[in-house]
Amino acid sequence: MKRLLPISITLLITALAGCGEESDEPPVDGRDFDAQGFSEPAPYTGRVIDGYLHNARVWLDMDGDSQYTPGPMTIKNQYGTEITLPNGEPTAMSGEDGRFSLDISELVQDPSVSPDIDPREYPLFAVTLPGQTLEQTRMGDVPLKDAYMLSAPPGVRNVTPLSTLVRLRREIGVRDLTATTTELADALGNVNLVSDYVKSGDHRAHAYARAFARFMASQFPETSARLLRNGDGRERFMSEEGIFLLGVSFVRHALDVVKVVDEAASQGSYENIDVDELVLPEVRIELGDPVILERQTVFARGEGDELPASMSNLSVSAELVFDYSEDGRVESITAHGCMMPSLREMARLINAQGKIADTGTQWMPGISLSQQSAIFYEDEGPDERLIFDWENRRATFETTTTCHPGLAASSSLGGTAAISYKWDMVDAKVQSLTATSMSGDRKEVLEPDYLTVSLPSDDSPVAFLGFSRLVDGVEKEIVTLSSSVESCEPDDAEFSLAVTDRQPFTVAGSMPQPDGFSSLAIEFDTRYGHPRPLRFGFLDENMASTPGVNSTEGFDWAFYYPSEVSTEFVDDQPNLIATAYLNRYGGSRACGREFEREPSAAYARVSYSYQRLSEYLTGLVE
Structure with a gap:
């Protein structure tokens, strides 16, 4: 000693x-x-x-x-x-x-x-x-x-x-x-x-x-x-x-x-x-000292404001900073530039009682591809904020930007929220998550489907939920995950990332689906005790309709992780994403293959930064 x-x-x-x-x-x-x-x-x-x-x-x-x-x-x-x-x-x-x-x-x-x-x-x-x-x-x-x-x-x-x-x-x-x-x-x-x-x-x-x-x-x-x-x-x-x-x-x-x-x-x-x-502060505390997501840096500004773009031509368009309480719960997410809160990710976080470390993969990106984001990012000060009120099962999204068509911007954060959220719980799980624009002209409801969830089958956090998403009462998107998972041995055990499992899913609803958006599956690497999500395809009307974005096939998120021998690898939290890439939807691919190398061009790259909870809290001390 x-x-x-x-x-x-x-x-x-x-x-x-x-x-x-x-x-x-x-x-x-x-x-x-x-x-x-x-x-x-x-x-x-x-x-x-x-x-x-x-x-x-x-x-x-x-x-x-x-x-x-x-x-x-x-x-x-x-x-x-x-x-x-x-x-x-x-x-x-x-x-x-x-x-x-x-x-x-x-x-x-x-x-x-x-x-x-x-x-x-x-x-x-x-x-x-x-x-x-x-x-x-x-x-x-x-x-x-x-x-x-x-x-x-x-x-x-x-x-x-x-x-x-x-x-x-x-x-x-x-x-x-x-x-x-x-x-x-x-x-x-x-x-x-x-x-x-x-x-x-x-x-x-x-x-x-x-x-x-x-x-x-x-x-x-x-x-x-x-x-x-x-x-x-x-x-x-x-x-x-x-x-x-x-x-x-x-x-x-x-x-x-x-x-x-x-x-x-x-x-x-x-x-x-x-x-x-005396009425002293009542402060809950997480004594396990988990590693928590401190920030995401979004590279989504393309050369000539066109996307996708080569990696060398992608520059920073936003930075998301995560704020926590002593018990490891997310109190707010602040954007320098623009973000796009994901109802699916919010539901996963709510199911973890706000403790981001308990989600396994911490906050899969919810970004904006608006090229205006970089302009706001370059100005000093925060531009958007997602704030959680855990006791009252509510959240609000505030913005001072013009990145979101149909959403009114405030002159400063802390004013009128652009979107309010509320959720209903049954047996400690979200039954419905409702997002209402403050103008009252749009109401979006996410209803998770707990009969169809992604790997794993044990008590570890799931990376994806099946769900129905209704917009103004219309079933816009219905995602159903298959209970049948294709498992395979990697072609080479030395692959740093390999697709060892594929979980098929289907997308239905009124959202138009492009030709070729089929044979959908979430890809995992399950070799490290907890399934690491590698890739999944999705549709997003807001992203696809963003000026300067050339997308007719749908999108892919691809996730990359530190190697097991890296100093950034966390033994008891192996699912911490290092970098995520937003790509064109690439169609069905074989199980057992080495996961693709990081792309040379993309719509966006998102880099993750982490801290121990103790390091984060120490930084807040006067």
Whole structure:
């Protein structure tokens, strides 16, 4: 295991004052020593505080995984020397007045091997045990009902909700509250974030700390809390990624919590605030840290405004940026340039409760081929936005462009929506998705057909649904997927992408079908555990009628993925599209073949960019 690099802090004087009973005299035998003023025999002491917390698990996190690690464990010092700690990370249970004492005798090293290890280079962590940890109050000891985690920056030995905020902001890499001016720093004012606020009688700091603890407890997963309730805090109760996401969420919402506390204090005093009665933010969080689609870049501007065009002559016409909440749900999709929301993709996203990672293939393109899109893209600022209201089963599409004939453009986003959407659910599935233009002259309804869905047959996300699409009451398009799938072995097992399965489908309805638009099938590569969609044909009247678009045969979407040995390949999410191409419909093709190389010309190319949810949320922190 590797330890984190030491983190410099500006609070050492405050942190070290009054924390230890240890001597400041250096060793008398001349051993090498990392930190001046550290003496090896004394224990490493401090306090765990919300109020003072008795019987909380405390440890020195030396491997950077935010959980207790038993021995034997190996770390590296700053010179790269491996050091084994037979008993693992120093740990103890807090006692009366929250005091703890860690045995750090194993940090003393043979000077011929390594300098002694200074515990002040590592953060302290603590976790409460529901039903076991006691908070000391004026009314006596009160058992805590909930679990939550506390920590402190390296060298700080008062482990509190406030010190947790300081450490997390530094870990995330945002501006230090002690060294800069931010709205949160201004709101906290002159509160000492690493002090023993109980001993000093700082009621304001104590009120913030109690509210922070309650917020952190509200997000702590019940499965982890149950494990701690029956354990002693040395269990592996959560993933490292999950703990990090909890921290990011706390940092993001700390200012909101402070404002709630200040509002309550404005009606009395900080000392008399009943924290249990405060209405704190309720934030759901996805602790699995999935990879999520961050943006799509659309290349659909052709030379002379004519499409299709060669790859060298296709330039950027739009960029779609995806916005998320902590639980991985899409809150909105913002276009610089123009987009064309797809009812089919919206239905898949709704069935995944808005969590785009649960759709498998994340948001197959819904683009506009209007050459005006590039003009709007080149202007500064967003041009269109699709906004989801998950609680009320509604969405709206706003546009300031002239890319969509028949849709009224607003002068700015946030005004009157061009299209409103609503959906009805039965058994957690969309039964109907209705799009109504705000002018009221067009109503489009998508009704999914769950009897005909695409691969796979297990519980993995399906890439396609059969559906009926009605426009103003007329069945415009009826897509029916066959339950019979043609499977085959690839001609060469070394193909990077191969068509291993073909699922036929038919298209009916009043939409005119061109000659040759037949023998339709969705093509898949099923070699990676989850079927990867490769190609499917479709009709789109809006695309076909766009000025400058030469299309009489229908269209194909073709999808390309990173190879299994690529650094961009995600083992547990193998269906993340790297690039999509919009082509002419190419007719029926053989199963087992190597999937076609990327085309030299197309109507559009769409490139995908992804992030971990934790990376995305970290980027939103002030």
